[in-house]
Amino acid sequence: MLFSLGMGVLGYHLLARINWIDSLLNASMILSGMGPVSDLHGTTAKLFASAYALYSGVVYLAVSAVLLYPLVERLLKILHLQALNTPSPAQGNQHPDLSED
Helix, strand or coil: CHHHHHHHHHHHHHHCCCCHHHHHHHHHHHHCCCCCCCCCCCHHHHHHHHHHHHHHHHHHHHHHHHHHHHHHHHHHHHCCCCHHHCCCHHHCCCCHHHCCC
16 A cells, blocks of 8 residues: 555656645545646656556556455355255255255
């Protein structure tokens, strides 16, 4: 998180020629999904802002998936949702573990 924020602050400061406080504000707003605050002038600044916004979106989705995976997996185990073990309608209602001898 600090790496991403630092990368954004440096990019906004060096490429967009925005002061340090406004660079921090823009970077933190982009990372939080709120959008930029300052107007950007110049092609380089706009290209950086676009790349940084795409990067922060991808990182957000990746981190969310990694953090939510254990919870979703546990929920599926609790609910016994195992699609591979459920018989299809063509196989009838007989479950292989419940067959009568």
